[in-house]
Amino acid sequence: MKFTTFGAFFSTFLVSVSCRAIQRRDDAAYPADFKPNFSAQHSVTINQPLSVVWPVLGAAEGLGKWVLLESIASNFSTQTLDSVNVDGNLEDAFVRTAPAAPVGQGFPRQQFSFTETIKIIPGLSFTDIPVQLSGTYTVDATRNVSLYETTNGSGILVKKVRTFSESNGVTTVSEQINGQCPTLEQPIVQLTTISAHNQQMALYPTLFQ
Numbered sequence: 001m002k003f004t005t006f007g008a009f010f011s012t013f014l015v016s017v018s019c020r021a022i023q024r025r026d027d028a029a030y031p032a033d034f035k036p037n038f039s040a041q042h043s044v045t046i047n048q049p050l051s052v053v054w055p056v057l058g059a060a061e062g063l064g065k066w067v068l069l070e071s072i073a074s075n076f077s078t079q080t081l082d083s084v085n086v087d088g089n090l091e092d093a094f095v096r097t098a099p100a101a102p103v104g105q106g107f108p109r110q111q112f113s114f115t116e117t118i119k120i121i122p123g124l125s126f127t128d129i130p131v132q133l134s135g136t137y138t139v140d141a142t143r144n145v146s147l148y149e150t151t152n153g154s155g156i157l158v159k160k161v162r163t164f165s166e167s168n169g170v171t172t173v174s175e176q177i178n179g180q181c182p183t184l185e186q187p188i189v190q191l192t193t194i195s196a197h198n199q200q201m202a203l204y205p206t207l208f209q
């Protein structure tokens with residue numbers, strides 16, 4: 001890792017350690033105060049029809065497989081599977097903290113959690129920062145859209161919308177990430193998100209080999 005990157009990571013580390021004690025963001029206010037300040041978009045093509053791609057990258061059953069393609073992700077597990085009613089389109093909604101819909105209604109919503117390990121100095125594991133993330137993955141199978149929302153509990157929120165299109169037996173998977181993090185961390189989070197997102201999506205085709 002280049003020294004400048006290391007410096008940025010290290011100051012992020014110091015900032016996040018020093019902020020941890022004083023920062024108490026009210027997670028219950030989400031999404032009313034969701035003001036995204038980092039974003040990424042990317043798409044990949046998979047040489048398979050949507051009928052093959054959907055069960056892995058669309059439906060919730062495949063969630064753990066693609067979450068763990070991110071090189072810094074580990075310790076994935078799922079919790080409650082329920083469903084949620086949405087006014088309007090799923091991609092425009094925030095459903096992570098919404099009340100569950102009565103059985104038989106709404107879009108299926110899978111709760112999950114995993115750990116992202118931010119490596120400050122590669123090879124020196126005592127400098128690693130584990131970030132526990134929890135979220136929901138919600139699926140509109142009629143419109144071929146899914147919505148991924150995570151939080152670390154306070155301060156970092158990520159919304160990712162995934163859309164699918166098929167042409168001549170080839171499926172294009174597109175993702176739009178919008179996230180919110182503390183202003184001081186925005187530059188490094190923006191850079192890390194773009195590179196981790198591109199790296200992860202480049203591996204999607206390997207799930208079909």
Ligand SMILES: *[C@@H]1O[C@H](CO)[C@@H](O)[C@H](O)[C@H]1NC(C)=O
Pocket residue numbers: 016019020023152153154155156181182185
């Ligand atoms: C989530 O991340 C933010 C930004 O780094 C940090 O300030 C906050 O303490 C973290 N929350 C938890 C619960 O770790």
Ligand SMILES: *[C@@H]1O[C@H](CO)[C@@H](O)[C@H](O)[C@H]1NC(C)=O
Pocket residue numbers: 075077113114115130132
């Ligand atoms: C694994 O995830 C659980 C929550 O599901 C968390 O309590 C635990 O600390 C995590 N372990 C590691 C090693 O990150």
Ligand SMILES: *[C@@H]1O[C@H](CO)[C@@H](O)[C@H](O)[C@H]1NC(C)=O
Pocket residue numbers: 050051142143144166
């Ligand atoms: C969703 O994908 C299926 C399978 O490719 C397709 O038949 C259907 O028209 C798509 N629906 C929408 C709304 O794009």
Ligand SMILES: CC(=O)N[C@H]1CO[C@H](CO)[C@@H](O)[C@@H]1O
Pocket residue numbers: 035036037038039190
């Ligand atoms: C890159 C990015 O999305 N930056 C945004 C960070 O947040 C401010 C305030 O909400 C926006 O003005 C920036 O566009």
